[in-house]
Amino acid sequence: MKRESLIILRRTFLILTVLFIYIWAFIGLPNIELKETSIEIVSAIISGLFQPDWGYVYDPAGEDLLRGLLDTVAIALLGTFIAGILCIPFSFMAANNIVKTKAIVGTNKFMLSFIRVFPDIVLALLFIKAVGPGAFAGVLALGIGAVGMLGKLISDSIEGIDLSAREALVATGANPIKIFMFAVVPQVLPNFFSFILYRFEVNVRAATVLGVIGAGGIGTPLIFALSVRDWERVGIILLGIIVMITLIDMISGKIRSRLT
C-alpha cells in the first residue's frame, strides 16, 4: 500500500512538472502576425529556388556542384563510418537492460550527453588545430560529434527490444558480449542501420560545420549563396542535395534489406 501511494505521488509529481513546463512555455507567447513584405520576399525566394542556376552544375575548372557533392559524400561517408564504429561500445554499455551495473550505464550515458552537448564548432576548432583546416578535420569532427547522437539513439532502442531471445542466450551461458552479438544485434540491426543512414544524411547536410572547417564540399557554397541571397544558386544546390539523398536512400534501402 505504501509503495503504491509512493508511485502515485511520483507520477503526480511528474505530470505536474510537465504541466508546469507547458504552462510556463505558453504564457507570454506573442500573437502571430504576417508581415506586409512577406508576399514579395517569399515569392522572390521561391521563384528563385525554382529557377535553379544550371550553370553551376558542372564547371570544367572544378569547384562546381558535382564536385562539391562528391566531396561532401566522401566526408560524410567517412565521418559516419568512424562514428558508426565508435558508437558501438557506448550504445552497448549505456543500455540498462544489457549492463546491469548502474554506475557503468550512468557513466556512459553521461559521456554520450557530454559529447552531444559539446558544440560542433568547438570540436571543429580542436581538429583544425590538430590537422589543419580541410576535409580531414571535417571527417574527424563529424565522426566524433556523431557518436553522442548515435550512441543515445541506439542505446535507447536497445532498451526497448524484446528480451525473450536474450533469455535463451543467457541460458546457454553466454557472457554479455556474446549475448549482445546473438540476441541483441540481430534485433537492433535494422534500427542501427536506419540511425546510421540518418546520420549519414545529417552529415551530408552538416553544411555549417563543414563550412567553418574549410572542408570543401557543398556546404560552403550553400552558406555563401544563402548569405548573399542568391536563390538560383541555393535552388540548384538544394536540388543536388535532394537528388543525392534520394539516391542514397534507394541504395541504402537495398543494402539494408540484404544485411538484415
Place this chain on the structure above:
Amino acid sequence: MDILGKTTYGEGRKAVNDLFSDGLLFTTLTKVGKRLIQFKNVSKIYPNGTIGLKNINLQIEDGEFVVIVGLSGAGKSTLLRSVNRLIEISEGEISIHGESITKAKGNELYRIRRDIGMIFQNFNLVKRSSVMRNVLSGRVGYHSTLRMILGLFPKQDKELAIEALKRVNLVEKAYVRADQLSGGQQQRVSIARALAQEAKIVLADEPVASLDPLTTKQVMEDLLRINQELNITMIVNLHSIDLAREYATRIIGLKDGEVVFDGPVIEATNDTFTSIYGQDMRKNEMKRAAK
C-alpha cells in the same frame, strides 16, 4: 543411480519405477545419491507482488527424468528458470553439483549455465535470424568471445547444428528466417538449440505444447534417449498427464508456488493429479455429471 539410469530404456522404464514404488525407499535413495540440483528454502516474489515460489526444498539427482506438473500460473516456469538463474530468487539458495549458482559470478556462472540446456515455453527465438543461427547460438558458451563477435563457428558446430535440426525434422528449413516458420516449427528450433548445446542438464518448459502427436512423440523419445544414453538430467514441465506418466521417473506437483507432490511416477495416482490441479477439477466434473 548412473548405472540404473543406463540400464533402463523404453519399456524398461516401468521396472525402474517399480523399484521406487515405495515412497520411503525413494527418499532414502535420494539422500545417498549424488545430489545434482539442490533447492534450499527457495522463494520468489515478483516485483509486482505475485508469489512465484514459496519455500521450495528439492533435490534432483543425476540422470533423473523429472516432470513438473501444475495449473497454469502455479509456478512451473518460475521453478525451472530459477535453476539456471534466469530469474533471481528472492530467498534461499540453489546449488548445482555442489556449486551455488545463486552466488556464482562472471565466468563461473557462464560455465554453469553452459552445462544447462533450456527449451523455452515461448521459444525465445531471434525472429530475424535464420534457423541455423538460432541453433548455433546454443554453442556460444564453448568459444572465445572474440570468435563469437566475428561469428566464426567451427565446422563441427555447424554439423552438430544440422544434426540437431535433423532430429527435430527441420533440416530443410535451416536457412529460413525464424519468423517464417509455423508455431510447431519454431518450437522445434528451440529444441534443436538445446540439443546442440550438449548440456548435462536440460530444462524443458512445455517442449511439446505446440507439436502434433507425431512430433511430440519424436521429441519426447529424443529427450528420453539423451536422458538415458548420455545420462543427462531432464527437468520438464508438462501439461499432459499421459506424457508425464509415460516418460517421467519422478513427478513434482506444484500448486500456488508450493510443492504439493513429489514422488516416483507410480505413486502419482489419479487422485494425486486431482489434488495437484485443485478441487476445481472435481467440482467441474461433478457439475457435468449433474447435468
Place this chain on the structure above:
Amino acid sequence: MDILGKTTYGEGRKAVNDLFSDGLLFTTLTKVGKRLIQFKNVSKIYPNGTIGLKNINLQIEDGEFVVIVGLSGAGKSTLLRSVNRLIEISEGEISIHGESITKAKGNELYRIRRDIGMIFQNFNLVKRSSVMRNVLSGRVGYHSTLRMILGLFPKQDKELAIEALKRVNLVEKAYVRADQLSGGQQQRVSIARALAQEAKIVLADEPVASLDPLTTKQVMEDLLRINQELNITMIVNLHSIDLAREYATRIIGLKDGEVVFDGPVIEATNDTFTSIYGQDMRKNEMKRAAK
C-alpha cells in the same frame, strides 16, 4: 441444424456424431445446409516459395465444430488465417455467408472480420498493455473510430471483458501488464479477447497448447458451450487427437497443404490419423517395436 446443435451438449455430442456416422448422409446434409464458409480452389504460396495451401475446396456450415489436424507445418494456421484474410491467398476465393471476403474492401471487410473471432497460436498480445486493454481491443469493431481513438469504451464493454476474463479464470490479473503473465495466462487472455468480440465464427489456432488439463477442459467446454448455446461456428486447430474426438463434429486432416481427410468424427479412425500424420508415425512405432 440449429435445433440439433442446441440439443446436443456434453455427452450428447456422441449422439449427434452417430447421426452423421454415415458418410453419405453427412455429405448430403452439408449440401442442403447453410453454407457459411466456402473455400473454392484456394491456394497459398508464401513469398519464399513455401507452399502453404494447395487447391483447397471446403464448405463449413453454420454451427459446426470443425477441428483441423495435421503435422506441424501442414498448413493448419495458414488455412485458418485465410478465412479472415489475415493472409492473402494466392489463388481461389473464400466466401462467408455468400459474401466473398477475398474481394471485400473497406468497411465491408471490417464488418466481416468483426464477426469472426480469432485465438492466435502465439497469442499476439500487446505485451506493454494491460490484460484489460488487450481484451477490450476485441471490441473496437463495434464503436465509432473517434471513440476508439480516445479509448472510450462503454461500460457494458468493460463488463463484457470482465465476464470473458472470468470465464478463463483470469479476472484477478485484469490490470496486470500482459508481459507479466505466465504462458498459459497469456493464452487465456487471447481467448478472452476472442470471447469478448461476440463473433459469429471463432477461429482458434491451438487454443489450449499451453494450458494445463484443467484449464484445457474449461476452455474447450467454453468453446463448446458458445458453439452450442449461441450457435457459433468453431474452427479449431488441435494437436490432441483425444480432444478432437471429444469436441469436434467434423474433422479436417491437412497434409502438406492439402485436405487428406474431411468427415464426421466417427469416421476418423486411428487409421485416419495415421494417414494424416503420415507414414513416419508407423515407421517410428515400428522402430521402437524392433528394439
Place this chain on the structure above:
Amino acid sequence: MNTIEKEQTDHIPSPPSKMKPIFTAMLVLVLVLGSGWQIGFSFTELLKGLPNMWDLVVQLVPPDLAYFQVITSPMLETIRMAVIGTTFGGLLAFPLAMLAARNVFFLSIITGPARFLLNLIRTLPELLLAALFVAIFGIGTIPGIFALMFFSLGIIAKLFYESVESIDPGPMEAMTAVGANKLKWIMFGVVPQVMAPFMSFFLYAFEINIRAAAVLGLVGAGGIGLFYEQTLGFFDYAKTSSIIVYTLGVVLLIDYLSTKIREKLI
C-alpha cells in the same frame, strides 16, 4: 517411395550464398577507403597534431562560472521556444510518420509522397528557413518556434517511421482479425508498441533544439547559439566552456526526465 521420402527429409539445404553480403561489405570498404584517400586521411598526422588540441583544451578549463548569470535568461528563452516548437513538431510528426511507415500503410502511393515530403523538410537548410520565416513572421519568438517546429518535425518523423517499421506484427494482426478499421488498427495495434521510441525521439529533438538552436539566432530570437558565437569570437574560451557546462546541466535534466517518462512506457 521410401527412398524418395528419405531424400526429402535428409536433404540439407545449402546455406544462402555469402556472395551478396560479402559483395556489400566489399563495396562499403571500397567506398570508405576511397573517401579516405580522397580527403587525405592520415593517422600519423592526427597523432602529430594531438598536442595542438591540448592548447585549446587548456584554455577551456576552468569554465568561467560567473558567466552563468549572463546566459540563464537566454537559456530559459531557448527552452521555452523549444518546448512549444518540439511539441507542435512532434504532433505533426506522429501522423506523418505513420503515413510513411510501410508496415502501416502498404501502398507506396501513400508512403512515397509522405517520405518525399519528409526528405524535403529535412533538406531545407536553417538559413533558408530563417530567410522565409523572417520574411513571413518578422523577427523574434514566433519565427523561432516555427523554425524549431520544422526542424523537430523532420527529425522525429524520420527516426520514428523507421522504428515503426520494425515493430512486432502480432498485435497488428490481432487488430486486423477483430475487424478494426485503419485508425483503430493503428490506435490499438501500433501505438502501444511505439510510444516509447516516439517519446525517445521527441525528447531527443527537444534536446537538440536546446543545445543547437543556432537557428534562433538566425531569426533574431536570441537563444544560446549567439553566445557561443560571441565568446568564440572574442577567444574567450572559459566562457565558451561555461556555456557547455550549463547546457550539459540542462541536457542531463532532460535526460533524467526522459528516462523517467520512458520507464512508464517501455
Place this chain on the structure above:
Amino acid sequence: ACGNDGEGASSTENEDAENQEETNEDTEVQEENDGEELEELKVQFVPSQNADTLEAKAKPLEDLLSNELGIPVTVSVSTDYNTIVEAMKSDQVDVGFLPPTAYVLAHEQVAADVILQAQRFGVHDDGSATEELVDSYKSIFIVKADSDINSIEDLKGKKIGYQNVTSSAGFVWPAATLMEAGIHPLNDVESVTLKGHDQAVIALLNGDIDAAVTFQDARNVVVSDYENVFEDTKILEFTEDIPNDTIAVRPAISDEMKEAITQAFIAIGQDEEGQEIIRDIYSHEGYVESQDSNFDIVREYEEKVSNEVQ
C-alpha cells in the same frame, strides 16, 4: 583618403607602444633563426561580411599564387574567422584573409601579422560603386524612409538591429558612433542581435526594428527580393571609416618569405587576369601594403566599445 588620414594620426599617437612591439617581434623572429622557410603555403580566407557577391572558390587563387611563389599553395575557405586564427596559432595556416576586428584579436594572441590590405571601389550614397579604389569602407544607419527618426539622437529608446558584437560594421563602429552622440549602444536603445546584414534590412522593412546598422550598402543584397528597398529606406548616418580586410601571415615566417608573399599578392592585383579573378571571388580590386599600426583605430574602437559592453 579620409580614412588614411585618420589612421596616420592614430599611428603617431601610439608610436611608442608600436615601436616597442615591433622590436619585440624582431628579436623574437631573430631568435627563431630568421623564421621559417616554407615549402608549401597554406592560405585560408573568410569572406568579408561587406560583400554583396561571394564565391566559395579556392582553386583560381591557388594557381595564381603558386605561379608567383613557385611553391605549392593550398587555399581553403572558411565561414568563421575564429578557426583561421586558431589554425594559424598551431601552424596549420600560414596566410589568412582576416576582417579588421579579427585581425586585431589575432595579433593580440601573436597569431598574425598584417602584410596587406584589400582595395575595393568606394560606394556612392545611392549604393552604386565609385571609380575610386579605397582600402576602407563605412557602415550606415538606415531607417524607413517615412520614419520620424531624422538624426542619431532620435535613436534613443528605439529598437536597433545589430549584428554580433564582434562585427566591425554591424556593431563596433556604429556603437562608437552612438556613443559619440551620447547614446549608450545597449542601455539607451532596445537592441536586437540579427544574423546577416540582409536580415537586418528585411527586419527594418518589416517594421520589426526602427533602425538597422549595416555595411554600405547592404541594401544591394536585398534589392533583388524587395525592389523598392532604396526608396523605402534612407540612410540616417555614416560611421567612421572601417579598414578593409587584411591579409595576415604567421609571425614565425621568415621576413624574406613574408616579402615574397606580399609581392605575390600585389602582383596578382596588378595583373589583369589576376585582378579579374580576385574581383569575382572576393570582390577585391587589388592589395596595398599595410602595417599593424593601421589597425590602432580598430583597437581604439574595440576598447571603447567593449568597455561599455562588458
